[in-house]
Amino acid sequence: MPRTQPAAIPADRLADQRLATDDDFLVELRLPGMAGRRLRAARAASDRVAAVAIVAEHYRTRSSPRWPFYMHGTPWPEINGRGKVLDKAEALMASPPRLRGSWPPFAETAMGALGVDDWQRVWGQVGGSVSRNTFVVELSTAFALTGRVEFLTRALALIRSFVAAFPFVLEEGFDEDHDRHFGGGPNNSGDCYARSKRWLDLMHCGALQVPGLFSDEDVFWLVKQCWFYAKQYERLVGDGLRRDNHHLTDHGQAPFFYGAMFPEFAGAGRWLAYARRVVRHHFAANLLADDCYAEHCTKYQYHILYMYFAPWSIARANGIRLFTPREERRLRAWIGFLASMAKPDGVLAEFGDEFGGSLAQLFNTLATPVMDRELAAIGAALGYAAGDLRTESSASVAKRMAGWDGAAPRIGLSPWYDRASPAVTATPKTPPTRTWPNGGFSVFRSEWTPGADFLALSHRRDSIPHGHTHWDMLSFVLHTGGQTLIGDPATWLYTDPGVSSRPDARELRGYSYAVDSHNCLVMDDDTLKPLKALGHPCSWGGSPPQHGTGLFRAGGAIEVLEAWHDANAPTRHRRFVVHVRGVGFVFVDLLSRPGLDLRPRQYGQRFHAEGDVLPSSTTPTPGAAVRLERAGATCWIVPGGEAQNAWTAWQDQRLAGVSGIPAERVRGGPWVLELTRRIEGPSAFITGLITGAVDAPRARYLGARPQIDGFRQHDALAADAIDLGTRGTLYVATCPYRTPLDHAELATDAELAVAHVDARGRVVAWAMARGSSLRVGKRTLA
Numbered sequence: 001m002p003r004t005q006p007a008a009i010p011a012d013r014l015a016d017q018r019l020a021t022d023d024d025f026l027v028e029l030r031l032p033g034m035a036g037r038r039l040r041a042a043r044a045a046s047d048r049v050a051a052v053a054i055v056a057e058h059y060r061t062r063s064s065p066r067w068p069f070y071m072h073g074t075p076w077p078e079i080n081g082r083g084k085v086l087d088k089a090e091a092l093m094a095s096p097p098r099l100r101g102s103w104p105p106f107a108e109t110a111m112g113a114l115g116v117d118d119w120q121r122v123w124g125q126v127g128g129s130v131s132r133n134t135f136v137v138e139l140s141t142a143f144a145l146t147g148r149v150e151f152l153t154r155a156l157a158l159i160r161s162f163v164a165a166f167p168f169v170l171e172e173g174f175d176e177d178h179d180r181h182f183g184g185g186p187n188n189s190g191d192c193y194a195r196s197k198r199w200l201d202l203m204h205c206g207a208l209q210v211p212g213l214f215s216d217e218d219v220f221w222l223v224k225q226c227w228f229y230a231k232q233y234e235r236l237v238g239d240g241l242r243r244d245n246h247h248l249t250d251h252g253q254a255p256f257f258y259g260a261m262f263p264e265f266a267g268a269g270r271w272l273a274y275a276r277r278v279v280r281h282h283f284a285a286n287l288l289a290d291d292c293y294a295e296h297c298t299k300y301q302y303h304i305l306y307m308y309f310a311p312w313s314i315a316r317a318n319g320i321r322l323f324t325p326r327e328e329r330r331l332r333a334w335i336g337f338l339a340s341m342a343k344p345d346g347v348l349a350e351f352g353d354e355f356g357g358s359l360a361q362l363f364n365t366l367a368t369p370v371m372d373r374e375l376a377a378i379g380a381a382l383g384y385a386a387g388d389l390r391t392e393s394s395a396s397v398a399k400r401m402a403g404w405d406g407a408a409p410r411i412g413l414s415p416w417y418d419r420a421s422p423a424v425t426a427t428p429k430t431p432p433t434r435t436w437p438n439g440g441f442s443v444f445r446s447e448w449t450p451g452a453d454f455l456a457l458s459h460r461r462d463s464i465p466h467g468h469t470h471w472d473m474l475s476f477v478l479h480t481g482g483q484t485l486i487g488d489p490a491t492w493l494y495t496d497p498g499v500s501s502r503p504d505a506r507e508l509r510g511y512s513y514a515v516d517s518h519n520c521l522v523m524d525d526d527t528l529k530p531l532k533a534l535g536h537p538c539s540w541g542g543s544p545p546q547h548g549t550g551l552f553r554a555g556g557a558i559e560v561l562e563a564w565h566d567a568n569a570p571t572r573h574r575r576f577v578v579h580v581r582g583v584g585f586v587f588v589d590l591l592s593r594p595g596l597d598l599r600p601r602q603y604g605q606r607f608h609a610e611g612d613v614l615p616s617s618t619t620p621t622p623g624a625a626v627r628l629e630r631a632g633a634t635c636w637i638v639p640g641g642e643a644q645n646a647w648t649a650w651q652d653q654r655l656a657g658v659s660g661i662p663a664e665r666v667r668g669g670p671w672v673l674e675l676t677r678r679i680e681g682p683s684a685f686i687t688g689l690i691t692g693a694v695d696a697p698r699a700r701y702l703g704a705r706p707q708i709d710g711f712r713q714h715d716a717l718a719a720d721a722i723d724l725g726t727r728g729t730l731y732v733a734t735c736p737y738r739t740p741l742d743h744a745e746l747a748t749d750a751e752l753a754v755a756h757v758d759a760r761g762r763v764v765a766w767a768m769a770r771g772s773s774l775r776v777g778k779r780t781l782a
Helices: 022-027 033-044 048-061 085-093 116-125 127-131 134-146 150-165 191-203 216-234 245-261 268-286 298-318 325-340 360-366 373-381 394-401 489-494 497-501 505-513
Strands: 098-100 108-110 434-436 441-445 454-458 476-480 483-486 521-523 547-553 558-568 571-580 584-592 600-608 626-630 633-639 645-651 671-680 683-691 699-701 718-723 729-734 746-748 752-757 763-769 774-776
Touching (some): 022 216, 085 134, 098 127, 216 245, 360 373, 441 558, 441 571, 483 633, 571 763, 584 729, 683 729, 752 774
Antiparallel strands (some): 476 483, 547 558, 729 752
């Protein structure tokens, strides 16, 4: 139903930023104590100059609330914008100013004379950087690092020019759908709030306390614009509850921010109470039982953490009760999930929309409300220094700036700008291998070191609708020797602005979601959903299949996860993922369906190489191992010998030239390999992913009759010996269909049996699941 406004201010003035008057603002401003009495007296005397001065003095000197910096002084301006913050600030000081985009392709554009047409052009080129005013914190951080006040005057000039070019005018469709219809142009329901936080960063970096720099009129104007934006979010207060991320932002974060940081605004207490209810609703509804979030997308879980950090840090800084101690422990566990999903090089493993990216902001800023020795240890292992929750009030900033001599004030700077390596800490106690069955992720990590073997797996189960999940059933990312060799390069389609202007834009959007672009096992070339349907603007990825999980064992020399899905129902795909420390990984795939099926089925395992990763052969012979390599890191893909197989390789031309994908060695798109088997009836097959230096390995089948292309597996099992050279032999077997293996080298009746034997024939490690016997050579292990 349409929302009404207070009768004191005409609705048209609250709907148009150009029409709202100073009196409109002042009538809703409740300054405390003596300041409030002085303001009322000035208004009664129609003394506007005095009123402006009183408001400015209050916001320069108020002792509360305290502000936990949002982007100022954090790693964000350098890791999202891919450049040094001082270089960006200098570019903004040029004539004309130059603004560097903080999202791919990270382009720098001249801003012209800052007229309306100039702003419209720049917004079209680097939209998010304009609508969120990223330039403000680039300039404020540069001031903190240098003490140069011209950075601050340029920040204010850009803010004033931006507001003049893009005044908020309430759109007609607001009451129908405020997600799409808010204030017009860059004034969407997320970015008005996001820029307000950056403005508050500016107001707490020392800018208001430099004598003579920002006039009383400047301070008054800034606070008035924040009030006007706050009034737009007031329209949402009292709405019903939803579970989506946009609701958390515009109904939760935004009113919490305006209510807590501007308690002088009429209605602030009501906004805060409602926002607290919204934030807690999202926490209860979306944080799953395993402390993973109900958004099957790693990067968006990271983004959503921002949505909690903002109110959470404000609450912490100002004694507002938002979360209980138990809930804060759960938030700490969720942060632990994101840390564990980082590859050994510190980049978040890519699942769902958007590329992975650095986690410096996580450890320097987002995790600070619950930073502890263990999180700091994980951060150090990933190459990041731990931060602390840094807050300032206007009064504390005024005290720090008293008698300022022009030196770099360094207010609000995180450890990122110390440019020091993280302090040496103890090895993390957090298990390097973990699983989140509700969240639908698992990660195998050999150790907490930069050169570790790492494999992350997707097995979606619980996720909110209309989120950022992909059709990535049992897809994986493999990182070893400091390099990602098998990844998800199509995630870069999400942020490449050039994609939307291509004639095949809709298919490309669909491709980023599709089975085709992930490291999935594809049955009969059926990728389940057409690209045009997946890329439809009303689809948002649709509803990918859910997974189940079973066996999980971690902590030893051999680690195992079992997961399955029914995307090709009635056929079920079940997979054991095996991690053998010091060797690599193995997939044991089992596919079956109820009843008799005389048709052969084709199973094609896709391997999407990361950009600039080279395969050892693009025309490998059946059964041959293929090596993937980049910068000295290697992984051999080794087909098991139980079923006849064939290789296909091609370059992913859809991704050629996509911003963010490395293309120095590989032009024309990253390489894709597909390993195909065609089997009739119940099937079982093995694929090895052998990391590190080893001569071309080959799997020897240990059964009696290898399967012939298109026919049944008469042995009804899979069993291989993979020669590792000086590292010995890896034995892997599965007997899922009640037929045991009996071979001189390996005998078992287990659904899964794994043994690593060194070059001298000694059993280094072994594991067995759902079986009663295991013999390796002459040694009986079970």
